[in-house]
Amino acid sequence: MEIEKKYQTALNDLICYLRNSRLLTDVHVETAFRNIPRHEFVPKSDLAYAYYNEPLPIMKNQTISQPGVVSRMTEWLDVKNGQNILEIGTGSGWQSGILSYLVGTGTVYSIERHPELVKFAKENLKKLKIENVHVILGDGSIGYPKSAPYDRIIITAACTEVPLPLLEQLNENGLLLAPVGNTSQSLILLQKTSKGIIEIKNQPNYVFVPLLGKFGKK
Ligand code: SAM
Numbered sequence: 001m002e003i004e005k006k007y008q009t010a011l012n013d014l015i016c017y018l019r020n021s022r023l024l025t026d027v028h029v030e031t032a033f034r035n036i037p038r039h040e041f042v043p044k045s046d047l048a049y050a051y052y053n054e055p056l057p058i059m060k061n062q063t064i065s066q067p068g069v070v071s072r073m074t075e076w077l078d079v080k081n082g083q084n085i086l087e088i089g090t091g092s093g094w095q096s097g098i099l100s101y102l103v104g105t106g107t108v109y110s111i112e113r114h115p116e117l118v119k120f121a122k123e124n125l126k127k128l129k130i131e132n133v134h135v136i137l138g139d140g141s142i143g144y145p146k147s148a149p150y151d152r153i154i155i156t157a158a159c160t161e162v163p164l165p166l167l168e169q170l171n172e173n174g175l176l177l178a179p180v181g182n183t184s185q186s187l188i189l190l191q192k193t194s195k196g197i198i199e200i201k202n203q204p205n206y207v208f209v210p211l212l213g214k215f216g217k218k
Helices: 005-020 027-035 044-049 067-077 094-103 115-127 164-168
Strands: 084-088 107-112 133-137 150-155 170-181 185-193 196-206
Touching: 005 027, 005 067, 027 067, 027 094, 067 094, 067 150, 067 170, 067 185, 084 094, 094 107, 094 115, 094 133, 094 150, 107 115, 115 133, 164 170, 170 196
Parallel strands: 084 107, 084 150, 107 133, 150 170
Antiparallel strands: 170 185, 185 196
């Protein structure tokens, strides 16, 4: 996709920074970053900061995540063409757009609890003609059983513990990625195996807005 010239340098600089910091190492994720430009998902008032490595405010006191966090989470999730993916916490829709690019012929279901953000994300995804993302209004802490099982589940809000329904909706050999903790969270990558749930990776010192809902923070 041709990205407007005024954003191209800023995007190149951001990618260069993420590569040098080892927050972006996978060429497919880099291509997704180039094809799903972050400025299409940032409120107009903050467009000048779209390619800063910073979270930015969206509506309802929520945030579009920091690019370095999105690149790391996307790399850990190891998305393959054709997979069925569930995202909890659509926010602006940027992470959903990146997943939609990587999943190709597959599908992304993304759940958001604020109607205003569902509308915002749908509009942003429509601008890029993205058709394989379904943004759904609801409580993502209970998952979305209708389209389960999922090959990948990504939670983009802080959980005190991984909601059980999400583990139940994960395919065998599927991966689930979530920030887990209270004030500060660890990014935890889990895999469902025939012998149960195993932890693949764990990295501390992340800060996300909380996951609310039935199996989230009350
Ligand atoms: N992935 C988003 C993006 O690319 O812009 C950023 C997500 S933001 C850090 C976390 C989102 O999780 C917020 O939009 C918040 O409203 C949502 N959220 C929190 N609890 C939720 C729940 N139980 N169900 C659905 N969405 C929830």
